[in-house]
Amino acid sequence: MRGVKDVVRLNEGTVAILADTWWRAKTALDKLPIVWGEGEHAKASSATMATSIKAGLVETGGRYAGRTEGEALKAIAGAAKKIEVTYSTPFLSHACMEPMGCIVRHTPERAKAWVPTQNGEASHTSLSESSGLPLDKCEIYKMDLGGGFGRRGGQQDYVQQATAIAKLFPGTHIKLLWSREVDQAHDFFRPVSMAKMTAGLDENGELVGMHLRIYDQSINAYSIPLAIKNGKDERQMQGFWAQPYDAQWGYTVPNLLTVYAIRNTQHSRACRPVARREHQSERHLLRMLHGRMRESGKQEPARISPRHYATAPQAFSGA
Numbered sequence: 001m002r003g004v005k006d007v008v009r010l011n012e013g014t015v016a017i018l019a020d021t022w023w024r025a026k027t028a029l030d031k032l033p034i035v036w037g038e039g040e041h042a043k044a045s046s047a048t049m050a051t052s053i054k055a056g057l058v059e060t061g062g063r064y065a066g067r068t069e070g071e072a073l074k075a076i077a078g079a080a081k082k083i084e085v086t087y088s089t090p091f092l093s094h095a096c097m098e099p100m101g102c103i104v105r106h107t108p109e110r111a112k113a114w115v116p117t118q119n120g121e122a123s124h125t126s127l128s129e130s131s132g133l134p135l136d137k138c139e140i141y142k143m144d145l146g147g148g149f150g151r152r153g154g155q156q157d158y159v160q161q162a163t164a165i166a167k168l169f170p171g172t173h174i175k176l177l178w179s180r181e182v183d184q185a186h187d188f189f190r191p192v193s194m195a196k197m198t199a200g201l202d203e204n205g206e207l208v209g210m211h212l213r214i215y216d217q218s219i220n221a222y223s224i225p226l227a228i229k230n231g232k233d234e235r236q237m238q239g240f241w242a243q244p245y246d247a248q249w250g251y252t253v254p255n256l257l258t259v260y261a262i263r264n265t266q267h268s269r270a271c272r273p274v275a276r277r278e279h280q281s282e283r284h285l286l287r288m289l290h291g292r293m294r295e296s297g298k299q300e301p302a303r304i305s306p307r308h309y310a311t312a313p314q315a316f317s318g319a
Helices: 022-030 046-056 072-077 120-131 157-166 180-185 219-223 279-295
Strands: 004-011 014-019 034-037 081-089 101-106 111-115 138-142 173-177 193-201 207-216 256-262 274-277 307-310
Touching: 004 022, 004 157, 014 022, 014 157, 046 081, 046 193, 046 207, 072 193, 072 207, 072 256, 101 157, 111 120, 111 157, 120 138, 120 157, 157 173
Parallel strands: 111 138, 173 307, 207 256
Antiparallel strands: 004 014, 014 307, 034 274, 081 193, 101 111, 101 173, 193 207
């Protein structure tokens, strides 16, 4: 195919096409017959997860982090009027303006990466670990971000992916660029959650008590486990803290009870479908691509910086 340099398979969940333009790489990739192995949770849906999470709102067991001020349940039970509302959020992609991308040049002596990142140290570490080179042999050049929102922070999968491909082509600048579709489908998703708020009002409509119960996945349990102390992840209660600054709840309630149940469901917030590819068809396309390159009778000049498009990050699932 025109402009295609190579096809590489990094692992069971990742195939990369290298070409002289991103569109040619994507077009070649679209010709790969891909069949998705949906795994043990193939029948899971937003509805089934919502049912599971909703059940958690009434459970009595578990460890909770929250505030207890006064006797909220008693105040609500004796209130003239009771109001109860449940809010929920699905798994959400960060939806950055620019999809994940990174440029890496790797040689046996040094690795360099040009990367939009919120965490240069994390990018530096990922480049070192992925390249197998010590930190002092790795260089990071921070580019304009194109939106981050936490997606380009501690999770540096796109740096790792670009480095893995660059190692196969020493001395060549490899530009990794995900499509918008891949970026949306393979994010480290914001947690699915549900919150039940119950309030009691007196005869004058004044708030006398409020009970808040949140049931969702802990971000720290996945990304910063050390931040969870004694089974409590207070980060998930941001906006309801008693402490000052941006996470404080700026209202006074005579009786307040807030509780949070850490329930990391069987559907990981970073869950990705496992890709299973039809190997015979893939080998045929590989032979076809390489055959057309051989027919041209030319070696691609190293000065061309091939760009590649990766179908998906390495498959991941967990509790």
